[in-house]
Amino acid sequence: MDFxxxxxxxxxxxxxIAKYPVKKPAVMxxxxxxxxxxxxxxxxxxxxxxxxLNMTAExxxxxxxxxxxxYQKPMGKNHIQVCTNVSCMLRGGYEIxxxxxxxxxxxxMGVTEDHKFSLEEVECMGSCGTAPMLAVNEDYYENxxxxxxxxLLKSLSQPLS
Amino acid sequence: xxxIVLPEIDNLHVxxxxxxxxxxxxxxxxxxxxxxxxxxxxxxxxxRGRGGxxxxxxxxxxxxxxxxxxxxxxxxxGDESEPGSFKDRQIFEYNPHQLIEGILITCYAxxxxxxxxxxxxxxxxxxxxxxxxxxxxxxxxxxGEAMKEKFGTDFFCNIYIxxxxxxxxxxxxxxxxxxxxxxxxxxxxxPPFPAQNGLWGCPTTINNVETxxxxxxxxxxxxxxxxxxxxxxxxGTILFGVSGHVNKPxxxxxxxxxxxxxxxxxxxxxxPGNKKILCVIPGGSSMPPLRGDQLEGVKMDSESxxxxxxxxxxxxxxxxxxxxxxxxxxxxxxxxxxxxxCGQCTPCREGTGxxxxxxxxxxxxxxxxxxxxxxxxxxxxxxxxxxxALGEAAAWPVRFMVTRFRDYFEARVSKEINxxxxxxxxxxxxxxxxxxxxxx
Ligand SMILES: Cc1cc2nc3c(=O)[nH]c(=O)nc-3n(C[C@H](O)[C@H](O)[C@H](O)COP(=O)(O)O)c2cc1C
Ligand code: SF4
Ligand code: FES
Numbered sequence: 001m002d003f004x005x006x007x008x009x010x011x012x013x014x015x016x017i018a019k020y021p022v023k024k025p026a027v028m029x030x031x032x033x034x035x036x037x038x039x040x041x042x043x044x045x046x047x048x049x050x051x052x053l054n055m056t057a058e059x060x061x062x063x064x065x066x067x068x069x070x071y072q073k074p075m076g077k078n079h080i081q082v083c084t085n086v087s088c089m090l091r092g093g094y095e096i097x098x099x100x101x102x103x104x105x106x107x108x109m110g111v112t113e114d115h116k117f118s119l120e121e122v123e124c125m126g127s128c129g130t131a132p133m134l135a136v137n138e139d140y141y142e143n144x145x146x147x148x149x150x151x152l153l154k155s156l157s158q159p160l161s
Numbered sequence: 162x163x164x165i166v167l168p169e170i171d172n173l174h175v176x177x178x179x180x181x182x183x184x185x186x187x188x189x190x191x192x193x194x195x196x197x198x199x200x201x202x203x204x205x206x207x208x209r210g211r212g213g214x215x216x217x218x219x220x221x222x223x224x225x226x227x228x229x230x231x232x233x234x235x236x237x238x239g240d241e242s243e244p245g246s247f248k249d250r251q252i253f254e255y256n257p258h259q260l261i262e263g264i265l266i267t268c269y270a271x272x273x274x275x276x277x278x279x280x281x282x283x284x285x286x287x288x289x290x291x292x293x294x295x296x297x298x299x300x301x302x303x304x305g306e307a308m309k310e311k312f313g314t315d316f317f318c319n320i321y322i323x324x325x326x327x328x329x330x331x332x333x334x335x336x337x338x339x340x341x342x343x344x345x346x347x348x349x350x351x352p353p354f355p356a357q358n359g360l361w362g363c364p365t366t367i368n369n370v371e372t373x374x375x376x377x378x379x380x381x382x383x384x385x386x387x388x389x390x391x392x393x394x395x396x397g398t399i400l401f402g403v404s405g406h407v408n409k410p411x412x413x414x415x416x417x418x419x420x421x422x423x424x425x426x427x428x429x430x431x432x433p434g435n436k437k438i439l440c441v442i443p444g445g446s447s448m449p450p451l452r453g454d455q456l457e458g459v460k461m462d463s464e465s466x467x468x469x470x471x472x473x474x475x476x477x478x479x480x481x482x483x484x485x486x487x488x489x490x491x492x493x494x495x496x497x498x499x500x501x502x503c504g505q506c507t508p509c510r511e512g513t514g515x516x517x518x519x520x521x522x523x524x525x526x527x528x529x530x531x532x533x534x535x536x537x538x539x540x541x542x543x544x545x546x547x548x549x550a551l552g553e554a555a556a557w558p559v560r561f562m563v564t565r566f567r568d569y570f571e572a573r574v575s576k577e578i579n580x581x582x583x584x585x586x587x588x589x590x591x592x593x594x595x596x597x598x599x600x601x
Contacts, residue, residue, distance in 0.1 A: 019277075019321040021232075021361060024343035028326055055343070066345040066503075067326035069282045085244045086446055086493055087404035087479055123329065123497055124244035124446075125283050128404035128477065129411045138285035 003044035005052075009033050013052065023053045027063050031070055040071045068122075076111050076118030078156050080104070081135040084121055087128030096132050096144055097121060103153055116157070164414045165390075165398050166374045167255055174290070176297045179258040185303055185312075187377035191266045192314040199270040203376065206384035207396040211248075212238050212332075212369030213445070213474050214550075215395060215463040222366060224356035225271040231363040235268050235276040236341065236355075239291075239370045240325055240332035242281055244446035244497060245477030248400035249370040251412050253280070253287040256374065257294035261304065261320065263376035268318040271366050275319050278370075279337050282326040292322055329501040333549045334367040336503070347503050348549035371400055391417030392462040399476045401461065403429040406436070406482040417462040424461065425480055436482040440566070444474025446494050447554030449561035453483070470561070488573050491562050492520035498555030509552045512543040516559050528574035536563050 005013065016029040030053060034045045041064050050057045064070045082097045104112060106119040127133040130142035134149070141152060172178045179185075191199050204219025225233060237260070241249045252260055264276045280288050298304045302311040309317050323341050330336045331346040338360050340346035359365020375397060379387045388396045395417045401424055404410045408430030415424065421443060425431065432438060438453035443461065449471040451459065459465065463473040481490065499513035519536055522528050540556035547553075563570055 019323075025323070025341055027343040028340070029324065032324070032326070053343075059344075062345050063343065067282070067328050069327035084493070085497060086442075086490055087245055089490070089493055090405040090479070090481060090485065122283075123500065124242060124246075126241050126247040126250055126281070128245050128247050128479070129402055130247075131404060131410070135283070140286065 001042075001044060003034070003038060003042065003048045005034070005048065006037060009037055017053075024055055024059075027053055027055065027060060028067075031060075031064060035070060040074045042072075074111070074115065077116050078136050079118045079120065081120045081122040081125070083123070083125045083127065083131070083133050085124040085128075087124070088131040088133060091131040092144075093132040095146065096134060096149055099146055099149055100134070100153070103150075162398075162416060165378050166259070166371060166400060167251055167412070167414050173256050174254065174258070174294065176258055176294070176301055176303075179256075183381065184258055184377075185262055187380040188262050188265045188269075188303075189312050191269055191380050192312050192316060196270045196272060199266065199380070202384045203270070203379060206379045206387040207393070208372065208375055208379060208387065209395055209463065210369055211371035211375075211399065211476070213243070215473055218368060218372055221356070221368070222267070222271050224354065225364050225366055226356070227272075229364055232275070233271060233273040234360045234363060234365040235264065235271060235273040236334075236337060236360065236365060236367040237264060237276060237278040237370055237373055238332060238334065238337060238367055239278055239280040239284075239287075240329075240337060241284070241370075241475075242329040242332050243475050243477065244494070245402065245404055245442060245479045246445045246475040247402045247404070248412050248476065250284060250287045251400065252370050252374050253284070253291045257291050258298060259377055260291075260370060260374045261295060261298050263373035264320055265304065265308070265318065266376050266380060267366070267368070267373055269316050271364075273318060273366070275321070277321050277323045277341060277360075279323045279325060279331070279341060281331075282324055288322060288324050295320060295322065328503075329497075330503045330549075330551060333551060336549065337367065338365065345503075347505055348551075350548055391419075392460065392465065394464045395462040395473070399461065399473075401428075402475075402477045403480065404477065405480040406432050406438075406485070407480050408433055415461075418460045418465060421459040421461055421478070422456050424478060425456075429478075429480075432480065432482050434482075436484065438480060439483045439485050440481045440487060440490075440562075442477075442479040442558070443471050445477035446479065446497065447557060448472045448474040449557050450565065452565050455565075487562065487566055487569055488520065488524050491559060492517065492524045494558050495520045495555070498551065502551060502555070506547040506552065508543045508546040509555065512539050512552075513555045515539045516555065520559075523570070523574055529578055530571060530574050530576050531578045532574060533563055533567070533570055536560075 013030050016026040017023050030049050038045055046057050046060045050060045084093045084097050104117050108121045111118040127142050132144045133142045200222045208218045209215040239249050305319055306317050325331050328346050331340045333348050335349035336346040355365040390396050398414045399417050401413045413428045440450050442450045459469045466473050495517040499517040502509045502513045504510040519532050540560040543552045543556040
């Protein structure tokens with residue numbers, strides 16, 4: 001299946017390109033935009049991005065695999081990221097991790113069958129002072145307790161109206 | 162105590178409020194002086210980098226070539242991914258315009274026309290907040306071509322935000338530049354240093370967010386004023402991020418040289434349940450850990466911490482009480498650096514893997530006393546043998562934790578030397594062990 005950016009997204013990408021003296025540095029932002037549109041980074045996306053930015057597909061793939069925030073498979077609608085690094089761990093990060101794992105029945109990088117949830121164990125997110133924390137997609141939830149997590153998961157499970 | 166970087170003024174993140182409180186007067190003042198003068202003042206102020214290495218900011222700027230036909234660049238390091246560090250995000254959120262003003266002055270001083278603020282990818286919210294502040298500053302004419310008229314000067318510069326995508330190593334300055342250029346974020350071999358050969362081969366200065374946020378007050382109130390705050394060799398305030406086992410974790414802006422115990426017990430409210438402290442990592446997870454009974458009299462500035470056997474790093478203070486499982490902590494730290502090693506250098510790529518593997522073995526109860534020496538051997542073989550300082554960042558916590566808490570670690574391993582393991586590991590270089598056996 002071919003992948004083409006929407007005209008609005010092409011416009012956004014052009015704005016990114018304008019920040020730099022050459023096109024290539026826009027690859028990170030372009031991949032974010034592609035991921036937003038397509039859900040994940042497919043081979044077709046890589047091809048399209050490479051054509052757009054005058055890069056080889058291998059160069060684009062190299063960028064995709066270097067970073068943890070580009071996904072090469074579709075993740076859940078709610079991508080849950082639990083930090084288990086030291087400051088979180090000291091304040092119950094692993095308990096939160098185990099709780100979410102159990103509740104969703106997922107292992108690290110797992111996705112539920114209905115694609116509503118996916119789970120990732122992440123490194124320090126810069127919330128050490130408000131630990132433990134997890135993020136749902138782009139939003140941080142901090143100073144967590146098991147009750148708060150329970151409540152959060154419940155609200156996310158509600159059918160979207 | 163006066164707060165320089167995060168003053169307690171309501172809504173300071175709003176441009177108008179920032180301007181009402183003297184915002185952009187430092188830039189105006191700076192543009193009326195020569196760039197050499199500005200560099201000189203920053204040098205004399207004694208300001209040292211807040212990104213980890215505590216290098217003199219003014220000195221770094223002075224490395225930028227004066228005569229070159231190439232464009233010059235400024236990179237602001239907001240990758241903030243060192244476990245235990247969460248200070249730069251406060252600046253993005255609460256005082257973004259002071260960072261912007263600091264960038265204008267720095268660009269002027271080093272002769273850069275373009276600055277990039279590299280912000281870690283996970284900080285979606287703070288990227289948005291910073292972008293909003295930047296858009297407002299552009300609209301009001303404080304940044305870009307319009308600033309010529311605003312400030313009545315010939316100088317102008319543009320500021321752009323570049324969002325990372327989840328890689329701790331991109332906080333390392335040369336990795337950051339490769340990442341910004343749209344390549345894999347592999348650190349570069351140094352020299353050449355960024356001031357000679359940075360972004361796109363052009364002269365580049367890289368500074369931490371907090372470092373640059375200190376510039377406007379230095380220009381406004383003078384280098385002498387700044388140099389008298391805190392410890393003379395590392396003056397100014399520092400944003401200390403306190404996390405772990407304290408009652409009031411958070412970011413505290415305090416003069417350099419504040420006592421570590423004062424920060425933990427007074428500002429951060431002490432340890433829950435009045436438990437004893439087993440261990441403190443004073444500057445983010447890659448800095449040498451201190452024993453709980455080593456904290457008395459330790460001052461938080463780079464020289465004092467060096468004397469105490471650690472380093473200031475990013476000022477991220479991680480406190481662990483007496484019930485903490487240090488083996489688990491160290492295994493988690495080792496996992497982090499193994500995960501984040503970019504894999505370019507063999508000692509780092511393989512060594513971080515071994516450190517994690519050995520620590521997990523000890524954690525599982527299968528460690529023997531020779532494992533402790535093995536950890537130190539592996540750590541020592543990483544240090545100094547790699548392209549970038551992630552090698553040291555991975556090795557230090559292991560080497561210092563095992564050495565300083567030898568008693569603790571010995572109690573967790575069998576006193577018997579596990580010959581099978583010892584032979585396997587120590588003879589590795591001479592006998593060909595089937596790969597499957599070495600793995601895991
Ligand atoms: C592995 C590694 C990660 C780093 N991460 C950061 C970071 O997230 N933020 C930062 O400002 N500096 C980081 N640094 C330090 C930078 O390389 C560089 O020294 C710093 O940005 C310079 O700014 P300063 O002189 O203002 O401190 C890191 C260094 C290493 C070796
Ligand atoms: S020391 Fe580690 S992180 Fe740094 S360049 Fe070498 S392999 Fe990469
Ligand atoms: S350790 Fe979890 S946010 Fe820093």
